[in-house]
Amino acid sequence: MIKFFLMVNKQGQTRLSKYYEHVEINKRTLLETEVIKSCLSRSSEQCSFIEFKDFKLIYRQYAALFIVVGVNDTENEMAIYEFIHNFVEVLDEYFSRVSELDVSFFKAVSQVFLSRQSTG
Amino acid sequence: MGTLCTGTASWPNCSTSTCWATPPTLDSDLNQGIQVVQGLALCTLSTVGSAEMCRDLATEVEKLLLQPGSYVRKKAVLTAVHMIRKVPELSNIFLPPCAQLLHERHHGILLGTITLITELCERSPAALKHFQKVVPQLVQILRTLVTTGYSTEHSISGVSDPFLQVQILRLLRILGQNHEESSETMNDLLAQVATNTDTSRNAGNAVLFETVLTIMDIRSATGLRVLAVNILGRFLLNSDKNIRYVALTSLLRMVQSDHSAVQRHRPTVVECLREVDASLSRRALELSLALVNSSNVRAMTQELQSFLESCSPDLRADCASGILLAAERFAPTKRWHIDTILRVLTTAGTHVRDDAVANLTQLIGGAQELHAYSVRRLYSALAEDISQQPLVQVAAWCIGEYGDLLLEGSCEETEPLQVEEEDVLALLEKVLQSHMSLPATRGYALTALMKLSTRLRGDNNRIRQVVSIYGSCLDMELQQRAVEYNTLFRKYDHMRAAILEKMPLVERGGTQDEEIKESKEAQLSEASLVPTEPQASELLDLLDLLDGTSGAAQPPPPLEPSPGDVLVHLLDLPCDLPSASPPPASIPNLRVFEREGLQLNLSFVRPPGTPALLLITITAINTSEADVIHFICQAAVPKSFQLQLQAPSGDTVPAHSGLPVTQLLRILNPNKAPLRLKLRLTYNHFGQSVQEIFEVNNLPMETWQ
Numbered sequence: 156m157i158k159f160f161l162m163v164n165k166q167g168q169t170r171l172s173k174y175y176e177h178v179e180i181n182k183r184t185l186l187e188t189e190v191i192k193s194c195l196s197r198s199s200e201q202c203s204f205i206e207f208k209d210f211k212l213i214y215r216q217y218a219a220l221f222i223v224v225g226v227n228d229t230e231n232e233m234a235i236y237e238f239i240h241n242f243v244e245v246l247d248e249y250f251s252r253v254s255e256l257d258v259s260f261f262k263a264v265s266q267v268f269l270s271r272q273s274t275g
Numbered sequence: 276m277g278t279l280c281t282g283t284a285s286w287p288n289c290s291t292s293t294c295w296a297t298p299p300t301l302d303s304d305l306n307q308g309i310q311v312v313q314g315l316a317l318c319t320l321s322t323v324g325s326a327e328m329c330r331d332l333a334t335e336v337e338k339l340l341l342q343p344g345s346y347v348r349k350k351a352v353l354t355a356v357h358m359i360r361k362v363p364e365l366s367n368i369f370l371p372p373c374a375q376l377l378h379e380r381h382h383g384i385l386l387g388t389i390t391l392i393t394e395l396c397e398r399s400p401a402a403l404k405h406f407q408k409v410v411p412q413l414v415q416i417l418r419t420l421v422t423t424g425y426s427t428e429h430s431i432s433g434v435s436d437p438f439l440q441v442q443i444l445r446l447l448r449i450l451g452q453n454h455e456e457s458s459e460t461m462n463d464l465l466a467q468v469a470t471n472t473d474t475s476r477n478a479g480n481a482v483l484f485e486t487v488l489t490i491m492d493i494r495s496a497t498g499l500r501v502l503a504v505n506i507l508g509r510f511l512l513n514s515d516k517n518i519r520y521v522a523l524t525s526l527l528r529m530v531q532s533d534h535s536a537v538q539r540h541r542p543t544v545v546e547c548l549r550e551v552d553a554s555l556s557r558r559a560l561e562l563s564l565a566l567v568n569s570s571n572v573r574a575m576t577q578e579l580q581s582f583l584e585s586c587s588p589d590l591r592a593d594c595a596s597g598i599l600l601a602a603e604r605f606a607p608t609k610r611w612h613i614d615t616i617l618r619v620l621t622t623a624g625t626h627v628r629d630d631a632v633a634n635l636t637q638l639i640g641g642a643q644e645l646h647a648y649s650v651r652r653l654y655s656a657l658a659e660d661i662s663q664q665p666l667v668q669v670a671a672w673c674i675g676e677y678g679d680l681l682l683e684g685s686c687e688e689t690e691p692l693q694v695e696e697e698d699v700l701a702l703l704e705k706v707l708q709s710h711m712s713l714p715a716t717r718g719y720a721l722t723a724l725m726k727l728s729t730r731l732r733g734d735n736n737r738i739r740q741v742v743s744i745y746g747s748c749l750d751m752e753l754q755q756r757a758v759e760y761n762t763l764f765r766k767y768d769h770m771r772a773a774i775l776e777k778m779p780l781v782e783r784g785g786t787q788d789e790e791i792k793e794s795k796e797a798q799l800s801e802a803s804l805v806p807t808e809p810q811a812s813e814l815l816d817l818l819d820l821l822d823g824t825s826g827a828a829q830p831p832p833p834l835e836p837s838p839g840d841v842l843v844h845l846l847d848l849p850c851d852l853p854s855a856s857p858p859p860a861s862i863p864n865l866r867v868f869e870r871e872g873l874q875l876n877l878s879f880v881r882p883p884g885t886p887a888l889l890l891i892t893i894t895a896i897n898t899s900e901a902d903v904i905h906f907i908c909q910a911a912v913p914k915s916f917q918l919q920l921q922a923p924s925g926d927t928v929p930a931h932s933g934l935p936v937t938q939l940l941r942i943l944n945p946n947k948a949p950l951r952l953k954l955r956l957t958y959n960h961f962g963q964s965v966q967e968i969f970e971v972n973n974l975p976m977e978t979w980q
Contacts, residue, residue, distance in 0.1 A: 201552035202516035231488070232521055233481035234441045240477070241431060 157235070158210055158225040160269060162258060163191045165219045170259045173269055194221050204232050215239045220255050242269065301328070305335045310347050313339065317350040321357035329358040333365045340372045345381045352376065352387030356394055363398045370395065370402060377412055382429055382439055385416070389442045396449050407450050410457045414464045417443045421468055434478040444468075444485040451493030458494040465490055469502055477517075480510070484521050491529055504529065504536040511543045516552060523547060523558035530565045541566050545575070548582045556582075557590060564597040569885065572605040576615055583622050592626040595619050599631060609642040613649050617666075621656055624663030632665045636672050640778065650677040654694065658702060662711045668719045671706060674699060675723025676777060678730040696733050700724070704741060714750050721745060721753060725760045729775045739764050867971045871960060872899025873928065875908075877971070887947070891940040897928040899960070906958040908938055913951055917943040928958075950974055 159178070162171035169187050178186065193205055194214045205212040207225070213235045214223040222239050226232070245268055246253040250261070258265050304316035317339070320332060336358065339351040355369050369391065376388040392409075395402040420435050420443075429436035451458040468486050473479040483506060490503040507529075510522035523544070530537045544566065547559035560582070567575045576598060583594045598619050606612035616635050620627065639649045653670040661667055674681060681694055706712055706720040725742065728735045742764065745757035763771050868875035873895065880890040893910075897903050906926050912918045923938035944950065952971040957964070 198551075200516065202520040202555055204517060204520050205554060229445075231441050231445070231481060231485050233477060233484050233517065234438060236517065237431065237437060237478050237481050 156227050156230065158227060161187060161190065161223045163187065163221050163223065164255060165195065165221070167191050170220065170255060171262060171265055171269070173266065190223055190225070191221065194223060203236060213239070217243060218255070220258070302332060302335060305332065305339065310344050313347050314350045317347075317354040321354040324358065324361070326362050329362045329365065333358060333368050337368050337372060340369075340376065345384060349381070349383045349387055352384055352391055356387065356391050359391065359394045359398065366395050366399055366402055370405065373406075374409060377409060377416070382436055386439050386442055389439070389446050393442070393446050393449060396446070403450065407454060407457050410447065410450055410460050413443055413447060414460055417447075417468070418464055421471060431478045433473050433476060434482060437478040437482050440468075440482050441485045444482070444489050448489040448492045451489070453494065455494055461489075461493065462496055462499060465495070466499060466502065469506060480518055484510075484525070487525060491525070491532075500533060501536060504533060504540075508540045508543065511540060511547070516555060519547060520555055520558065523555065523562055527558065527562050527565065530562065538566060538568075541571065545578050548578060553587060553590075556586065560590060560594055560597070564601060567601040567605060569605045569607070572601060572607065573611070576602065580615075580618055580622065583619065591623045595623045595627045599627065599634075603634070609638070610645055610648065613639060613642070613645060614652075617652060617656065620663060620666040620669070621660070624666045627665055632668050635669050639669075639673060640676075646677045647680040647683070649673060650681045654681055654699075654702075657706075661706055661709055664713050664716055667706055667712065667716050671703065671716070671719040671723040674703065675719075675726035678727045682731070696731050699727065699731075700737055703727075707741070707745075714752060717750070717753055718756060721756055721760070725763075726775045729772050735764070862975050865971070865974070867954065868956070868967065868969065870965075870967070873897050873903055873958070873960065875954070875956070879975075887943055887945045889942045889944060889950070891942065893938045893940065894935045895928050895937075896932055896935045897930055898932050900930055901961050902930050903928040904959045906936060907956070909955045910940055911953045911955075912942060913948065915944075915946050915948050916950070
């Protein structure tokens with residue numbers, strides 16, 4: 156089950172976040188900083204799956220933007236990896252060569268796409 | 276209502292009073308004909324709906340499940356999934372429509388339905404049974420997905436809707452677990468998916484991975500399992516790190532059930548140890564430790580030790596304890612075992628578990644022939660580096676115990692090392708004074724110095740000096756020891772030699788489970804009382820008998836199970852037996868002897884991990900009126916076997932079928948030669964002493980195959 160979906164840039168600013176499980180507001184920022192710290196410390200040769208506390212993180216880097224999905228143990232990591240890429244492709248189609256600015260300015264649109272994709 | 280819905284969708288929780296007002300409005304929204312509004316209402320319900328709201332509106336949602344519009348149906352299915360997660364009791368409402376929804380063509384609805392069924396099955400076994408009937412239908416859906424060609428709407432890098440495929444496979448896994456019939460229906464399909472999926476892109480690999488997981492969890496045919504392991508092996512050779520990671524994770528899950536299949540990929544796994552990536556190397560470490568067995572233990576330990584030297588600090592503790600555990604279970608020789616532990620202590624001394632020191636001292640103490648060797652090696656290691664505390668502790672203890680062997684001269688197994696008494700004392704003093712030494716280490720060093728006072732030939736002035744200095748040390752423990760030793764020197768000098776003699780072997784507590792240790796406590800106390808030496812000489816006689824029959828007359832191999840070994844093996848065994856899941860082919864028991872009410876039965880166990888080892892339990896039961904006392908049983912086997920006779924549970928077999936006396940035999944048969952066993956019994960029964968020698972015939976074939 157997907158727990159959360161984040162789009163964070165290299166400076167640690169969250170561009171998009173969607174939580175599928177209840178997490179307190181103040182805990183969210185903490186979680187996001189920890190997550191981005193563990194993702195930033197990885198080099199490009201390392202694999203995209205990290206074990207983090209009691210769930211797994213699957214991340215993908217697109218230029219300066221990191222897309223991180225937190226899942227529990229039952230998920231197929233590679234399917235989620237594909238899911239992230241699918242989402243990016245959709246955004247790319249819509250915005251024609253999407254960039255970080257598009258995501259941050261047209262947040263609502265991105266959220267709609269995300270909700271459509273993750274819930275069908 | 277629509278705007279309110281989108282607003283509420285971003286609320287973190289739903290404890291505010293406005294929520295009480297929403298159900299009726301939601302209800303009316305759900306019943307309106309307009310699709311968008313219904314969709315919004317369903318969304319709100321799924322994200323923010325509390326348990327009460329869900330219960331109230333469940334029937335509405337169910338009605339919407341069967342509506343003609345696909346947009347609303349899709350949303351309704353998803354809402355149902357969320358409701359089931361919050362309120363599992365609603366499953367009986369949502370169960371009936373599922374079968375019909377499976378006929379959908381729209382992938383979105385299908386995906387939602389599969390998720391709904393998965394949730395239902397996970398939460399209630401009754402639902403699981405119900406849905407096992409739809410397995411053929413699921414198989415059909417998946418087959419169509421796999422075999423249809425390119426479809427613009429659903430294809431992702433050449434694979435047709437991988438998300439749906441993965442979800443169906445997951446559901447099949449849940450349905451097929453422990454269910455023969457469903458598993459059989461799925462077999463062909465899984466093989467087809469496994470072979471036809473295009474693996475050049477990630478989507479294909481995702482589907483393949485899910486297939487492998489499914490094959491592993493259901494009751495699949497062996498051919499299919501081998502296929503799964505081969506796929507994982509291929510994944511391991513892939514250069515993409517992600518794929519390697521998932522392969523290692525799944526192999527770890529499989530290693531319990533399909534050990535031999537996974538062993539084939541051992542070289543690749545070992546290579547993954549050298550990865551720079553932390554997640555990968557951690558997985559590779561766990562898998563390598565699981566793959567160690569008696570045949571590859573030397574090579575694997577070599578690899579693991581080189582890994583230990585170069586790995587990151589957080590993995591060191593796991594690696595060190597893993598190596599030590601593997602060495603304990605599979606050590607081919609004691610010397611190798613000691614060497615391995617020594618090497619681990621020098622490389623990662625600070626990360627080992629606390630009982631490693633105790634284990635090593637016990638091990639060295641038990642290996643009499645290796646005393647000189649170990650003390651020399653430890654001395655040289657200590658001379659190089661006194662910072663690794665466990666190493667220093669063991670070395671100090673060893674030097675104290677066997678200091679005389681250190682100074683003696685040459686030992687065949689190491690290079691000749693000329694050590695002077697002064698050097699030894701200087702080293703121990705250095706340990707005592709070093710700021711790196713823990714108080715416990717200092718204690719060890721002080722005691723070692725004291726023991727050396729009896730072992731060394733020179734005068735003891737230097738030692739006496741050190742000991743009296745520490746009599747005013749600030750550390751309580753050290754001060755106490757120093758004062759006691761001082762008194763020993765001054766007032767009780769005549770007793771000093773006796774007190775500081777070599778230690779007898781300590782009973783091993785240690786690494787085995789506590790419960791097993793307690794259950795064996797009673798047997799242990801009896802075992803330690805029974806003398807084993809007299810048995811040895813009579814055993815030799817018996818062996819002469821058997822050796823005569825097999826031809827060559829050579830001195831029989833010495834068999835002297837020392838008390839330490841007996842205890843070690845007694846504790847060893849219980850760990851072996853419970854951890855081995857029921858032995859594959861159980862060998863029937865055999866009654867070998869009966870006379871005047873005394874019966875002797877043999878029962879055989881062959882632990883699955885070691886095919887050359889056979890454990891025989893001799894049980895003596897007495898059904899007569901009088902006790903059988905001084906009961907001794909001895910055994911002999913042909914020379915190619917190795918026999919270990921352990922101490923019996925007692926030497927009196929009580930009358931009227933009281934508590935039987937049991938004795939354990941360990942027979943190692945590396946050549947798989949036919950087993951011949953000769954037993955000799957001596958006992959007192961009805962006031963007469965009886966001696967019986969007989970060969971056990973009709974031993975079943977499985978005992979030596």
